[in-house]
Amino acid sequence: MAGILDSVNQRTQLVGQNRLELLLFKLKGRQRFGINVFKVREVLQCPNLTAMPKSNHFVKGVAHIRGQTISVIDLSLAIGGPGIQNTKDCFIIITEYNRSVQGFLVDSVERIVNINWESIMPPPSGSGRYSYLTAVTEIEKELVEILDVEKILNEICPVNTEVSADLLSDGEMQKDLGERIVFIADDSTVARNQVKRALEPLGVQTEVAKNGREALIRLKEIADQDCQNVITERVALLISDVEMPEMDGYTLTAELKADPRMAPLHIILHTSLSGVFNQAMVEKVGADDFIAKFNPDELATAVKKWVHEA
Structure with missing residues (x-):
């Protein structure tokens, strides 16, 4: 996994062509999920995590990575699934969203796929207001779910929307x-x-x-x-x-x-x-x-x- 994102900086030519690249991963079970490579800084084998008192229960702990302390969120638990108990063989996807850096604990990381935004569709209308899906697509005849990470992060640390x-x-x-x-x-x-x-x-x-x-x-x-x-x-x-x-x-x-x-x-x-x-x-x-x-x-x-x- 160390080299999976080595060429991220070369992928900027996709911007403006209605295309993106998704990093595919799994939580608990067979379901595949995807995250835009542009959001990803790094993928790491899960290091030792330090528990933080009184932190949100979705936060598995913090990790010290390249001189920075990063909160690691159990993504499965955050979307209502079972939490990841054994982190030894799991991975952390280090991401940057909304001016902040955080890690998402996932069970496994697969590969990067190139896809057109036209192939990415809104979630089914019956998924409801409490769904964590922001989009879905099909890869190799299997449904891939793209999560509303902004919703997840806002539930953990609500964003201030008040204007001065x-x-x-x-x-x-x-x-x-x-x-x-x-x-x-x-x-x-x-x-x-x-x-x-x-x-x-x-x-x-x-x-x-x-x-x-x-x-x-x-x-x-x-x-x-x-x-x-x-x-x-x-x-x-x-x-x-x-x-x-x-x-x-x-x-x-x-x-x-x-x-x-x-x-x-x-x-x-x-x-x-x-x-x-x-x-x-x-x-x-x-x-x-x-x-x-x-x-x-x-x-x-x-x-x-x-x-x-x-």
């Missing part, structure tokens, strides 16, 4: 917005709600989509029906995640910018890919801004800026 008092609306935001909305595209229910809660005190009305393709279809509908073919008459700003089933945020941005009706729309890419952000690709697809999740003040400041310029 000095950034709260003084009336200028409502004046700039008028009757227009801010559109949010994100496949994570938790992430969508975090953005909405951060923007509500600013007096912002929002509409949401669960993935890039759904957002593209809806924005075109708005342009056709409500805006006399100029989207900015109804939508002041788009805040889009990058990783989404069916169509990622880079591809969504490129599609919008290629449509004359949509091209004037300001777009903020808002993603948990904080450690591997590709500035050149953001500029290439035409996004206006990039913000790593989740800092409500940074988000509010960016929204105020781009709404004012819309």
